[in-house]
Amino acid sequence: MGKRFLAMLVAVMFATNMSAAVLTPEEEALPPEAKGLRIAENLSDDQDGYVDSILTMKMILINKNGDETVREMHTKNKEGVDGEGDMGLIVFDSPRDQKGTALLTHSHKDEDDEQWLYLPALKRVKKIASSGKSGSFMGSEFSFEDIGGGGDTKDYDYKWLRDEVYEGKQCFVLQSIPKDKNSGYTKIIAWIDKESGRNYKTEFYDRKNSHLKTMTISGFKKYNGEHDRPAELLMVNHQTGKSTKMLMSDYEFGVGLSEQEFTTNSLKRAR
Amino acid sequence: MKLSPIAGIGYLRGSLNSGKHHFYSLIITIIAVGFVFVPAGAWAVGDGEWISELVWDFSYFPEDNGRSDISNNSVLTYKAEYYEAWNDGADSFVFVPMLHFDQSDPTLDVIEIAEASWIHVEDTWEVRTGIRQVSWGVVESFQPVNIINQTNFTGSFVNQSTLGQPMINFSTVQDWGILDLYILFGFEEQVFPGPDSRLAIPIELDEDETVFPRDDRQIQGLDYAIRWQHSWDAFEWALSYFNGRSRDPDVDYNYDLTDSKIVATYHLVQQVGLELLYIWNGWTFKFEAAAVDGQKERGREFGVYTTAAAGVENSFNALFGSNIDLIWFVEYLYDQREDSLTAFFEHDVFAGGVFNFNDAKDTNIFTGAFWDVRDDEGILVAQASRRLNESWKLSLTGAYFAVERKRPKEDIRQTNQAEFVDDITSEFTFLDESNLEKLLESFSALVIQNGFDSQRVNDALDELFLISELAISEPDNKLGLLENESTIAIQLIHYF
Numbered sequence: 001m002g003k004r005f006l007a008m009l010v011a012v013m014f015a016t017n018m019s020a021a022v023l024t025p026e027e028e029a030l031p032p033e034a035k036g037l038r039i040a041e042n043l044s045d046d047q048d049g050y051v052d053s054i055l056t057m058k059m060i061l062i063n064k065n066g067d068e069t070v071r072e073m074h075t076k077n078k079e080g081v082d083g084e085g086d087m088g089l090i091v092f093d094s095p096r097d098q099k100g101t102a103l104l105t106h107s108h109k110d111e112d113d114e115q116w117l118y119l120p121a122l123k124r125v126k127k128i129a130s131s132g133k134s135g136s137f138m139g140s141e142f143s144f145e146d147i148g149g150g151g152d153t154k155d156y157d158y159k160w161l162r163d164e165v166y167e168g169k170q171c172f173v174l175q176s177i178p179k180d181k182n183s184g185y186t187k188i189i190a191w192i193d194k195e196s197g198r199n200y201k202t203e204f205y206d207r208k209n210s211h212l213k214t215m216t217i218s219g220f221k222k223y224n225g226e227h228d229r230p231a232e233l234l235m236v237n238h239q240t241g242k243s244t245k246m247l248m249s250d251y252e253f254g255v256g257l258s259e260q261e262f263t264t265n266s267l268k269r270a271r
Numbered sequence: 272m273k274l275s276p277i278a279g280i281g282y283l284r285g286s287l288n289s290g291k292h293h294f295y296s297l298i299i300t301i302i303a304v305g306f307v308f309v310p311a312g313a314w315a316v317g318d319g320e321w322i323s324e325l326v327w328d329f330s331y332f333p334e335d336n337g338r339s340d341i342s343n344n345s346v347l348t349y350k351a352e353y354y355e356a357w358n359d360g361a362d363s364f365v366f367v368p369m370l371h372f373d374q375s376d377p378t379l380d381v382i383e384i385a386e387a388s389w390i391h392v393e394d395t396w397e398v399r400t401g402i403r404q405v406s407w408g409v410v411e412s413f414q415p416v417n418i419i420n421q422t423n424f425t426g427s428f429v430n431q432s433t434l435g436q437p438m439i440n441f442s443t444v445q446d447w448g449i450l451d452l453y454i455l456f457g458f459e460e461q462v463f464p465g466p467d468s469r470l471a472i473p474i475e476l477d478e479d480e481t482v483f484p485r486d487d488r489q490i491q492g493l494d495y496a497i498r499w500q501h502s503w504d505a506f507e508w509a510l511s512y513f514n515g516r517s518r519d520p521d522v523d524y525n526y527d528l529t530d531s532k533i534v535a536t537y538h539l540v541q542q543v544g545l546e547l548l549y550i551w552n553g554w555t556f557k558f559e560a561a562a563v564d565g566q567k568e569r570g571r572e573f574g575v576y577t578t579a580a581a582g583v584e585n586s587f588n589a590l591f592g593s594n595i596d597l598i599w600f601v602e603y604l605y606d607q608r609e610d611s612l613t614a615f616f617e618h619d620v621f622a623g624g625v626f627n628f629n630d631a632k633d634t635n636i637f638t639g640a641f642w643d644v645r646d647d648e649g650i651l652v653a654q655a656s657r658r659l660n661e662s663w664k665l666s667l668t669g670a671y672f673a674v675e676r677k678r679p680k681e682d683i684r685q686t687n688q689a690e691f692v693d694d695i696t697s698e699f700t701f702l703d704e705s706n707l708e709k710l711l712e713s714f715s716a717l718v719i720q721n722g723f724d725s726q727r728v729n730d731a732l733d734e735l736f737l738i739s740e741l742a743i744s745e746p747d748n749k750l751g752l753l754e755n756e757s758t759i760a761i762q763l764i765h766y767f
Contacts, residue, residue: 096322097658097764111504112550114502129554139628139629144588
């Protein structure tokens, strides 16, 4: 099962292109488990054909005292066919000691993703095993699991809990329970706009079933009239008091990236 | 995610094979840079980006090695990087000059051009022209196949790097893999740190006597290489071939006790390399091997020899519920030239791990050990590093050489000259008769000139001990010379 990487997250996970409401009136009447699965499947099926995209990301790590550490990166993504062959490239721009470090991902539907890391100090491309699930991503409050794009709908047990108004929007409250025992979570609860499919808020519960983190997603905007993307993710860890803000900017779609831009040769000269 | 400390500990090899630029190479560098600039044509300098870093490497040696007065040393390195891309990224240019200042060894003060290279990219191929750095190999602790660039040791052992190599490199990406063709211009010699330095060969290299044997077929000054790399499923492999001057010199003694020197010969070699990598369920399995033909030892052929390394890598995430993860390695290193001085890792195990703290400062601790499983000696290394703030980074390193000189340093100086001649003859049976004769003649000359009890003769005898230790007489105690070289090092980097 392929785990999509960070760049994929922003390009795809929050990508919605609902032409109608998330659920049809018939689907609304399903029992809670079936309804939950339907919501997840419809969102998953309805990811827009972004073809390819580039964007810039700024990750701000904030500690208990409010001190900030900034990491900047930019990414390129290219969409495969039916979830097979998605390609992503992340280049780290700061902090300076990591400038030029780059990660290439080839996603696969039915087998592990392939990942290559480029270490500029050593001029070395290293093929690496996909990262473990629950570890922190680059010191942030996001774990690899969070940014792994949530995997596939078959990896979770879903349940529609209720409808609720969140910041003036009619939302589904959807519960997802990871089937994988290595997951860092016992449950994940998401607030999803009934019309647009936008995910505004997600709560994460740890192995002890206590509320660990809350992610709020904001600044949604439609690009080229069809690609709906957020500008900011804020993950707050309630147990440590730390938080991470992820800011996305300079989105561009349909830039005409070829597969040749996602080879280990291009990884070596990625800037 | 960071593995750089591991590359750093390949320094043992580097300590023997350290290098710097020669004027000859500098001239080639200048020509190569010109070569890069001319095709760049209409490109106007100045639109790119400059970044710099200043590195302070401080080493402290708690023990006296009996040869060097140096107990601590500082090396300052300034490194700049200029990058510019044009034609929508189809063309790019990178220029990386470096300056080194060594507190105690002025021969290591150098200007170095690590990179000066123009890359032109087309759809399925690219051409990279200029001074470049190429890294082959998959194993962490030691890469037998890696041959393109000469090893550089002008920084400190924490800072091991390679010297820029002028080249034209054509690379194409196809369905059947990535093919690289290299034409390499010019050759960088290794420079041995002076005998007064630490972690050095205690006898001076005679640079004027360096030998470059010629081959009729060889276009002088050009080396060639080709590498094919491909992946299938969870496998990745590469095959490579190199035809040119060995980067590792064949080191010999001049057999002259009146003026002891080491002489280096760079033979023409052919090398075939194989790299294999397989990922399974979070495990990475790695293997690489090189077969080398044409290398010699003290001028004697020993046919084709093989060097190989194999290992596994795995990781533990979120250790004990913390944010810390551990990437660990176990590797086995083999060199068929067991008795050869330069084959340090002839039957050694390397085990190590990197603890990544996954914090805002990217704190990590690397610890590892090489262990010669047959001769029971080894090297232990630990390194901790973290960013202090956006523009400063600090590393602390300790290296401990777990070795003892096996041979007691008996004082044959007390014996008389006739007995000494007997001793030396039995001790140096591996020498050619002519070399032994040369050695004895020079000894006689010293004795006649200075008298047997003189300081000069005593010094010469000390050197003789060293030479016998350096030579193959003690293949089971190769690290013996490093007995008192354990080190504590600090590295501070400022980025601007």
